[in-house]
Amino acid sequence: MAGGGDVLLLVDEGGRVEEWWPKAEELFGLPADGAVGRPVADLVRAPGSALGRSELLVRPILRGTSVLWEVRTGGDTLGARDAALLKVMFSQAPVGLHVLDDQLRLVRMNSATRALHDEPLSPGRRFGEVFQLDDPVTEEEVARRVLETGEPVLNRLVRGALGEGRPHRRMYLTSVFRLEGPHGEVLGLVAAASDVTERQTSRRRMTVLDAVRERVGQRLDVVAVCEELAEAVVPAFAGIVVVEVVEDVVRGEVPPLVPVDRDVPLRRAAYRGKVSAYPVGDVRHLPYGTPFARVMADLQPRLVLVDADSIWLAADPARADAIRRQNVHSLIVAPLAVRGEALGLVSFYRHDDEDLFDEDDVRLALDVCTHAALCIENARRFTRERTIAATVQRRLLPQRPAPRIALETSHLHLPGMEGGGAWFDVIPLPGARTALVAGDVKGRGVEAATTMGQLRTVIHSLAALDLQPEELLARLSDTATRLAEERAALPAGDPLHREPLAAECVIAVYDPLDLTCTIALAGHPQPIAVFPDGAIESLPVSPGPLLAETGNAPFSATTVALPEHTTLLFGTSALTDLLHPRSGTLHGLLERYGRGPLQELSDAFAYAIRNGSQPGDLLMLLARTRGFPGDRVLTCPLPSDAEAAPIARSIARRRLSRWGIDEETAFTTELILSELVGNAVRYGAPPLQLRLVLDATLTCEVSDAGASAPHLKHARTLDESGRGLFIVSRCADQWGTRYHAEGKTIWAEQTLQTPAPAQTADDPGP
CATH class of the missing domain: 3.30.565.10 (Histidine kinase-like ATPase, C-terminal domain)
Incomplete structure (x- = not known):
């Protein structure tokens, strides 16, 4: 009789007890040394024996050439539950169960297993063949370790192979356990598996979208945003990606309306892959008769399956060659657009053994491109504003300061990412004197540049009155106060209403006849002087408040004697912080180049600062004094x-x-x-x-x-x-x-x- 519960005892051919198992000792209260060797009939007829009253299952087993009788518990409640449990698991459980022998061959499966596979399964197939695994060798090694060690593997994610007629891989969540006999002998394995393809696909798509939202748009530069997009989607979503942007958009210009004219050039702003049809930075027109041109015509995405018969490949031989060399089998072309205006497009490619794109991937590509387009539009607007501000500032700054017999000047202006308010002036005054002016309006963009232009115009008007530096600053501050009041009176919704006006300024008047310089400060750092003997000092000039923040505080001027061939340095706050002795490198430049040509000193600062990432402008005005003939x-x-x-x-x-x-x-x-x-x-x-x-x-x-x-x-x-x-x-x-x-x-x-x-x-x- 097959089945049954726990093994109790073995009886030999003569009817004597040969083995007495612990379960029998527990059930009947008789130790093994009191039972082994005795006739089983004596034990059954013994007064009060539970063996005679129990429902038992007896079956013959072959051991060598002898036949033994195995006695098991038969009608107990625990055995019935186990049988019922196995029946439910193999007929109704939603998890696929695969019973494997010690050679990892399929012995038995439950009904749910058949739903996991595309074709009927028959006993005898190996573990890797059952699941059509992407890497069957590795997974069989994992199963064999379980077979050898008995340590189960729980919730292991495995990938199915991309078979013929199957556009996507399947993902299985598997757990493998070892089967052992009543004496600890290894019988095989049980592998439980469930199909988690949809769950993993959804999770992967959310991961891609989260990565794009987190990483794309960190920098306010169109090309940088495109590079961030390419890095975020490769290889998580596609093996190859190309980001192409309308050239005018890169420069901050207004994007074209749809349909985009065929003559509008696009720049290849970012690329990730092995073989690129065109170099990054290449600017060209999209060839007509391709999915790329069609997307720029109607802003609708295209899902394209690539094969040798794709007729559009002939319109772009270079791209077709790159596609063939990388074994591309599918691509999605999605638009970058905002409010019906075309910014560019993104081409996502999958190749080799990657899954084919499907319609769900198209929806994800659109979500990715929508976020990227908003970031590109923000960067484009910032670029446009910065370009306008830089143009305004460049036009307002002196183009060629008038040469002076008794004074040599040079300047260094390094625009920042958000700058626009720094300025300088070299204004000739009667009597061979020269006014040196440097300042910086706090803020950024066009507002800072236009305010700077207003203050610079006031300075030129006041300089014509030949005022003393401190009086000129006082009147300039009055003008700045009125401009600040105008800002405060703007509607509350105006961004400029919430931005207070503050500016720093230094005005110095050099008199070559007396070899003196009269200096007044308004929130500006103290000037630095490099004397002919090489000594470097901050001139002891009384500090003053920022323009428009003076209150009742007066400005004061300090007159210092300057011998011939003294170098003066006036810098904005951001620059002079770098010139502090603690900064080391830049302060050392003054020691090395302070008495040499001014242009050489200015260039040395430019090389050392490596401008480009600081938010505000860095401005420095250099002057070398001379005596008047x-x-x-x-x-x-x-x-x-x-x-x-x-x-x-x-x-x-x-x-x-x-x-x-x-x-x-x-x-x-x-x-x-x-x-x-x-x-x-x-x-x-x-x-x-x-x-x-x-x-x-x-x-x-x-x-x-x-x-x-x-x-x-x-x-x-x-x-x-x-x-x-x-x-x-x-x-x-x-x-x-x-x-x-x-x-x-x-x-x-x-x-x-x-x-x-x-x-x-x-x-x-x-």
């Missing part, structure tokens, strides 16, 4: 009476003749001097002084100790006076007043048609 300056005292004007004209006439000034300019100069000296005699206070400065212009200066402010009047016909400064304003290109601690200087400047040659001979007198 003594033969181009005339300074002499004047009497404070009516003789002052004739003396001034006579002195000027002789000096202008030596300078080679033409007669017309000399006559005009004498007329200007007559009016300036006459005005000083009448309204000023002694002592009086005359100074002529020959630079790119000719400047006439008359100084006195009076504090009265000159006022230009328009005299009436019968008035005897009041025309002096009016005549000066008509004869000179510009004129003005410069105040000192004691007294003032009235100056008038004329532009020379032909620069006068410098005089090198010693001049003992006027």
Whole structure:
């Protein structure tokens, strides 16, 4: 009789107990040494014996040449449950059960197993053949280890092979257990398997989509976004990917409407694969009559199965060759589009033993491209805004600062990712002086650039008034405060409403005649000076508040003496932080190049900084001081009476003749001097002084100790006076007043048609 429960005992041919198992000892309460060798009949007839009252199963077994009788428990409840459980598992369980022998051959299966396979199974097939595994050798090695060690393998994910007529692999979740006999002998294996293809496919697609959402769009650059997309989908979704973007989009221009004209070029922005038909960065038109051109015409995705008979391959031989060389069997072409405007397209390829694409993959490709298109559009808008801001800034900055005899300048401007507000100026002032200006409007984009342009215009207007640096900063701050108030008055929805206006600025006026520099700061770092002996110092200039944040705090100016051949460095906050001695490298550049050519120093900074990733602009203005040639300056005292004007004209006439000034300019100069000296005699206070400065212009200066402010009047016909400064304003290109601690200087400047040659001979007198 087959079946039954636990083995109890073995009886030999003579009816004696040969083996007494622990289960019998437990069930009947008789130890083995009291039962083995005794006739089984005695045990059955023994008073109170449970053996005679139990339902037992007896079957013969062959051991060698002898026949033994195996006695098992038969009608107990546990054996019935086990039989019922096995019946349910093999007839109703949803998990496929495969019983394998010790040679890994199929012995028995349940009904659910047949649903896992495309063809009927018959006993005798090997483990790898049963599942049509992608790697049967490895999986059989795993099964054999279970057979040898008895240690089960739980929830192992295995892939089915891509057989003929099967477009996708199947994924199975398997667990393998060893079967053992009642004496511990190895009988085989049980492999439980369930088809998790749909679950794994859905999980993989969600993983791809999550990776795209997390990794694509980290950088605000169109090409960088395309590279992020290619990295996110290969190999998780496709073995090969090509991202092509309309060339205008890469430059930040508005994308074309659909259908896209055949003449619109696309740039191959990113590629992942082995063989590329065209190099990354190549710009070309899409060939007509291909899936790629069709997608750009209607923005509808295409799922294409590739074979030797695909007629569209002939339209693009280079791409067709790459497809054949990589054994591509299917591709999806999906559009990159926003609001009906075409940004480009993405081509996903699968090749070799990868699964064929299906319609579910098309939907995933569209989701991927939708996210990527939004990131590309953001990058395009940022590129456009940055381009506009850079253009505005470039147009507003001085193109070629006017050369100065007594000052050499150079600048370094490294635009940042979000910059647009840094500026500098080199403004000629009368008396051979030069105003050096550097500043930075906090913020980014067009708003920062336009605000910078407004402040720079104000500086030029105020510089014409020949104000002291601290007074110029105060008035500039007033303008910045008004601009900030205008921002605050904007509607709450305007982004500029929430962005406060703040700017830093430094204004320095270098006087080569006195070899001094007067500096005022508004939130700007202290200038750095490299002296002729190589010493590097931060100039002790009093700090000042940012523009538009002054409150009641006044600006102050500091005048420092600068010997000839001193190098001045004015840099924005971001740059001077790098120049701090703690930064090491950049500070060392000043030691190495600080006394060499300015352009060499500027280039050294550019090489060391390696600009490109910082958010704000880095700007540096360099100036090398020189003394003014003594033969181009005339300074002499004047009497404070009516003789002052004739003396001034006579002195000027002789000096202008030596300078080679033409007669017309000399006559005009004498007329200007007559009016300036006459005005000083009448309204000023002694002592009086005359100074002529020959630079790119000719400047006439008359100084006195009076504090009265000159006022230009328009005299009436019968008035005897009041025309002096009016005549000066008509004869000179510009004129003005410069105040000192004691007294003032009235100056008038004329532009020379032909620069006068410098005089090198010693001049003992006027």
